[in-house]
Amino acid sequence: MSESENSIHRHLFEHPPSDQHVAWGWNKEGQLGTSIHSRQEAETSPQTISKVFFTRDLSVGLSHTLFISRNGEVYATGKGRYGRLGLSDERTQTVPVRLSFSKRVLRVSAGSFHSAFVTERLELYTFGRGESGQLGHGELVDVLTPRLVEGLTDPVDLVSCGADHTILTTLKGCVYGMGANKHHQVNEMDVAILPTPVFVDLNPLVDSLTARASDITGLSAGTGFNVAIKKGVLYAWGLNAAGQCGASSKDETIARPHKIKVPSAKGNTKRIFTQVATGMSHAVAVTEEGEVFGWGSSQHGQLGLGMMTDVVTVDTSKPVRIGESLLAEYVIKVACGAFHTLVLTSTGYLYSWGLNDYGQTGPEGVGGITSVPHRMRIPQRGKDGSTIMSIAAGGRSSMATRYYPTLVKVRESTYDKDIHSIYLNNQHTDCKVVLRAKEGGDEDKHVNAHKIIMARHSQFVEQLAGDTIDATESFTSIPDLSSFLGRLYSNNVAYSLAKVQDQAIHAHKCILVSRSNKLKVELESQFQEALNKTLYIDNVDPSVYLTFLHYLYTDKLHIDQENAMNLLELAHEQDMERMLELVQEYIINVVDEDSVSFIYETSMRLGLETLSDYSEYYISKNMDAVAQTDTFNALPDDLKKKLSLHLVQEGKKAKGKQQNCIIN
Template sequence: MEDFLEDDLFLLYTLYGKRGKMPVKDERGDLDMSKVVKPVQATLSSLKMLDVGKWPIFSLCSEEELQLVRQACVFGSASNELLYTTVNDEVFVLGTNCCGCLGLGDVQSTIEPRRLDSLSGKKIACLSYGSGPHIVLATTEGEVFTWGHNAYSQLGNGTTNAGLVPYHISTNLSNKQVIEVACGSYHSLVLTSDGEVFAWGYNNSGQVGSGSTANQPIPRRVTGCLQSKVAVNIACGQMCSMAVVSTGEVFVWGYNGNGQLGLGSSGNQPTPCRVAALQGIRVQRVACGYAHTLVLTDEGQVYAWGANSYGQLGTGNKSNQSYPTPVVLEKDRIIEIAACHSAHTSAAKTQGGHVYMWGQCRGQSVTLPHLTHFSSTDDVFACFATPAVTWRLLSVEPDDHLTVAESLKREFDNPNTADLKFLVDGKYIYVHKVLLKIRCEHFRSSLEDNEDDIVEMSEFSYPVYRAFLEYLYTDSISLSPEEAVGLLDLATFYRENRLKKLCQQTIKQGICEENAIALLSAAVKYEAQDLEEFCFRFCINHLTVVTQTSGFAEMDHDLLKNFISKASRVGAFKN
């Protein structure tokens, strides 16, 4: 199998023409985490709307759409496919739609969320995806649906035709309630409520556990050593399969070229085999990377084995291991492990809430567990894994808690709680005296002995004064570049230097040949040096057109004189 592209996260931006760059540039060699964390944090802070915003593809969704998201899965070789559910149990998809993996009945890409009608109204319990990609999904009712790439019968519908719409699998599963699903690159596993494991799809290395290497077109129960066992957890690597049973034993089968089965050898295993090296250790969970395996024990210990070319075993080196090897973390108990077959990245979370990552990190190698600033293992895959897919179905819980900043923003212009109102251009703006005193030196003195509950304001327009008062609640301004000139005047008058900087940034966005001289004049008048220099440079770069405008013809004499002098010094009039 091919390695994944190192720049795959950038493909989404290239494909859809979205603005911005990813925070970490791919380079081979040792990773300096100090150079990674800060830009990643900056990126995340600009996508705060929901945790799902940490995946770039969510930038294609509107704010209103993001507010409705309750479950989500990002998948695809370049993390450019997305499925999500809403508060109303509607299912939406968007992305490149490779092999019809969006289930819409066609192979057309879409940058607008489209409703997946056949699944809307059903509650999704779990979901997994393959490399094709193909999707396997189970509902809370235990039904299984598959769609997408199917060249190896990984959809379990008895054919090798691409599944363009969700297919309800009933063969051998009609009386079963599926509680967990897992996909390898091109094969699929499901776990039923009675502890049985079913498999189908690509089987070149025995990954469906049938005892042969023939592809399996429909679900068949995995038997052998699992026949009398009750499975409680399943996972898939690229071409291998794992199951944890109720006794805490781990059974493995499939491809073993990198020692990912943990059997002490590199030979493939066509039927389930117990990992004998874990004798006496009770395993609770198993997670598979592309070609490595992690297990979590009931004592909160992590063991790893398999491929280690990126340090994904956390052993401090890049040597493969065919036997389970302890992963040394802090003394705190590990409560969660994370990996997925499409990446060479590992993550773990402690009981104290600390999240560690190791392995492939945007093309770099982190060979020992590294403490991150994240609070979730999901964030590790959003920001560091290649591709930036979700390792499980995300559940986004609505957060009704408001921060102090959010609470203040909500109370601006609220007549129910305000104790002061400004009358501007015949309109009221409702505010709170104490906040104005705290936030603005001007109000600290002007409202000190003022017991009135109405203040008339005639010096500034309603939009400008409202924007100023709102800034005191939100630390941001929402005005057009034209109106921001009036706010710049106010900021200068009230000596609000930070507001003055924000005004200059806004005004710059609206500059053109026609208004460049007017903005330059305003910058000089209000001693906005940064804006003045910006306007001057703009005028020089568009000198021919600017000098033909009415603004230039009506330019103040002293300003014109200074402009010509400065332009001459920078060589604007040279042939």
């Protein structure tokens, strides 16, 4: 192992750099986690947080914050009333404290008085205030520790906590809500409280046997309203008194999800949204072109419109492009507090605007309003050269975290290119899109296509039972049709997943050959698999292979501690390099004394140098504990010998360093 690798290993094993996480704004309840001995009412300039974990993700509520560490543990700080911290009591904490929870967590959401998170098994847990049914347990009581929300038949994907309600999506794209429903922020029923998850009519409900991938990529719950992103389009429902649902404020409530109208881009092309955040009565969203749009209340400058509203009347119930200093920037992230907004640019700069009564938009102008986006004076790079990777806001508080180190460099995804290649290559088609000839005209014309992609557009869905789709009413020429189909193949994820039926997995050849070179060889050759159109899988657990197929279809890899090693072997066997890197990254973050020996043996057998090097490092640092495990005792003698030599070499290095420090 080189000295640079050793340095990375030590860095991963030790505490994070002090500036990996910074926070500023309201801190009366300790929600910033910056103080051990006392609580400043406000931190008007960014302060570092002293902690023993790398922050991977976080969520800021009204007066508490939840963090996810690199290995999936949850930490909480801030006001403890109602049990919103999940620490089994109602005590307030001024520094992050780890929850006693054994499962690895993927996503967290902190609401006004309650909290939620999604585990790696895609289960939903909630805790905190429950008097409005926002916890989804069927009872109107507070819960002091994380409790599983039962009754959800499909795995949970996204979750967002509002003031007194909770919204979530499943992997199949179904939306559910629970809690207060006075403003129809849960669904259209005229019921004040809904204490268990109920269906929200944004996507059609599907049964447990129907395969479908979620097309909802963004979700945010505000105070009495919600905004979601479906196929790049904004939808909102709930309270609309300030136009926060993107509709005229004459309609005080929007009972069902409605599409928000957004001005078209140049060339009359549709804007595709990638992220959305909500405050108390405003919302801000980012497009794939890095543009920022805001709507709803601008009373406290939270839309960043500056003097514009003094000169002209601006209807902020419709999304307005937020300009000023952002016009030359490409924005990649957005976060909203109650009355302020943060954005992060691709160059690592952070901009803020809105109410600044506690310094939540920065040290300049504390006590007033920051009416236009201004760049905060936070260094682009930290002490270790890392850039800001994430931002969060809630209440009157703000936070930012820098990139956390990893031993595995995961390459960029080729998913969009792979899916578009299906259209370009036009192979393995299973339907025709037809333009009927007019009377006295030429013959019918058609374009070969794939049903799985055609299912992405509503006008084609009803015709998928047959092999022919009639597009005559919508298109007048083959070039127009081809251009539309090209865009259809390029946007969003594949809609229908592989299906399990009669002990067989029914998949789509066009997806498999575009995503995997090995499967392409098998299915397009003269091998028996290609001739029979059948692949026989006899050495892989079916659930693991389904996870692999889900990755091929959606580019999302669902790893947990039960399937990680099997996925590692499968990714290696299938020559899926990016998938292999993703699995290794996960394993490095969850390794422990019991598992490290098996990981070491497997990585040596597969020739995975980074993973085996890290295993050696981990074992050398924890040899006394590792040596007591059954997995270590089961190691082959040659590997034990190799480890012994490694330990001797490490000992010599350590001794040499000690000697180099002696001053005669």
